[in-house]
Amino acid sequence: MGTVIMHSVVSVDGFIADANGEVGPLHEWYFSGDVPIVVGGDEEYDHSGAGDGVKVSRASADYVRSTWExxxxxxxxxxxxxxxxxxxxxxxAGDHVVVVSGRPKPEGWHPEASYHFVDGVVAAIDKARELAGERIVAVNAGEAGAQILAAGLVDEVAMDVVPVVFGSGRRYFGGIDEQHLLEDPHVVIQGDRVLHLRFKVRR
Incomplete structure (x- = not known):
């Protein structure tokens, strides 16, 4: 089975968005570089949904490309x-999405998309692993990600740390209220306006 990695872009004080879910400057580094991130060698990723394409610094490019692929x-x-x-x-990134939710997919919503609505984090990770095969399961940080970490289902924690202080908002680790030990980082890459870190979860 593939590795389960909890990931998000995060402020230095541990927030992934403000209280309204707005990311502010957290994602600016995705679009301020000069190296486009492409899919299969030709099509650019459109992380923003605005048609801008992702262009990161040369220092970040190999890490971002290999991770997303x-x-x-x-x-x-x-x-x-x-x-x-x-x-x-x-x-x-990826071919499938699993949404942790007690409510079904909205009626008529993009029937062609491989999106699966699963109630409960254990069942969600089981489904995600089934769909991913040997590839990575990427868990978005926040409340759902924190529940998956607390359930012992996360193998690694990945953080793209941006030099900004939010002060309040939505936390990377959600409302988690217990200690979890991580190993020393095995990825430390300094990009432009971002620091890429990855830690294995200590078992």
């Missing part, structure tokens, strides 16, 4: 799904 399934919470309307059925 290795993703098979994204796991997201219902709040994020509703806020971004599921990226209109076109996830930024």
């Amino acid at each position: 290795s993703i098979g399934t994204i796991v997201m919470g219902r709040n994020l799904f509703d806020q971004v309307n599921g990226w209109e059925g076109k996830p930024p």
Whole structure:
């Protein structure tokens, strides 16, 4: 089975968005570089949904490209799904999306998209692993991600740390209230206006 990695872009004080879910300057580094991130050698990623394409610094490019290409399934919470309307059925990476939700897919919503609505984090990760095969399961940080970490289902924690202080908002680790030990980072890459870190979860 593929590795389960909890991931998000995050402020230095641990927030992935403000209280309204707005990311502010957190994603600016995705579009301020000069190296386009492409899919299969020709089509540019459109992470913003605005048709801009992702262009990162040369220091970040290899890491971002290899990470995104290795993703098979994204796991997201219902709040994020509703806020971004599921990226209109076109996830930024991977072939499948599993939404942790007690409510079904909205009626008539992008029937062609491989989106699966699953009640409960254990069942969601089981489904995501089934869909991903040997590829990575990427879990969005926040409340759903924190529940998956608390359930012992996360193998690694990945953070793209941006030099900004939010002060309040939506936390990377949600409302988690217990200690979890991580190993020393095995990825430390300094990009332009972002620091890429990855830690294995200590078992």
